[in-house]
Amino acid sequence: MSKFQFKNEAELLATFSNPNYPGLEQYRHPFLNERTGQVWATDGYVLISIDPHRLSGDYPKLKLGEPVGFAKRTCDLTVTMSMLAETLASVPKIKEQIEVHPAEECEECDGTGEVMWEYTDGGLKVHQMEAVCPVCDGRGIFAKAVYKETGRTIPDPKAKIEVGNAILLVRDVQKLVSAMAFFGADSVHLVRDEGQTTWIIDEDIFIILMSVPDGNSNPVTKLKKGGES
Numbered sequence: 001m002s003k004f005q006f007k008n009e010a011e012l013l014a015t016f017s018n019p020n021y022p023g024l025e026q027y028r029h030p031f032l033n034e035r036t037g038q039v040w041a042t043d044g045y046v047l048i049s050i051d052p053h054r055l056s057g058d059y060p061k062l063k064l065g066e067p068v069g070f071a072k073r074t075c076d077l078t079v080t081m082s083m084l085a086e087t088l089a090s091v092p093k094i095k096e097q098i099e100v101h102p103a104e105e106c107e108e109c110d111g112t113g114e115v116m117w118e119y120t121d122g123g124l125k126v127h128q129m130e131a132v133c134p135v136c137d138g139r140g141i142f143a144k145a146v147y148k149e150t151g152r153t154i155p156d157p158k159a160k161i162e163v164g165n166a167i168l169l170v171r172d173v174q175k176l177v178s179a180m181a182f183f184g185a186d187s188v189h190l191v192r193d194e195g196q197t198t199w200i201i202d203e204d205i206f207i208i209l210m211s212v213p214d215g216n217s218n219p220v221t222k223l224k225k226g227g228e229s
């Protein structure tokens, strides 16, 4: 779990954003949402909302609407840290890998596989068109990232946990656990378990995790309820 224990708020918030998210700036870094007055970090699948007085950083201002059904409450369940820890300990494990060499992107097209052609016609008008990158033939990368096993096993991030009427990815539940640990919370209140889950840490902090389809590729582990001791 060491990967999910963070020294500072920047590390924590970074796990809720995606710096490489294509297109949408609001998904790439934390921001002060002027619509709610809270600092948000989200990648469209998970969201953490924190009252700015609980944070020390300054965040750029953006406006982002609330997710559909944002305030809907469907349940009221207290979930303790030990219940979550016991559940994560019982999901399928995989061998941990670390990236020892990053993927090599084509510098000509920044890994997109496309470039803009420009030419000037006889009337000195400039034309632009998108085309397959001639350097990498549209592949975008020259070499895939190289990974090495660490010898440890970790909970499979793609394994699934059933909580009430929702199915959550282990990867997302670990983000919830890391936020609880960071803010010193021993328990959290689940107040919505349909379509998305809403977890209230305290009056200043809540987290939304999207529910995923059940599917059949990964077994689903039910939230353990015996770990309150």
Ligand SMILES: [Zn+2]
Pocket (backbone or CB within 6 Å): 106, 107, 108, 109, 110, 111, 112, 113, 114, 133, 134, 135, 136, 137, 138, 139, 140
């Ligand atoms: Zn290229």
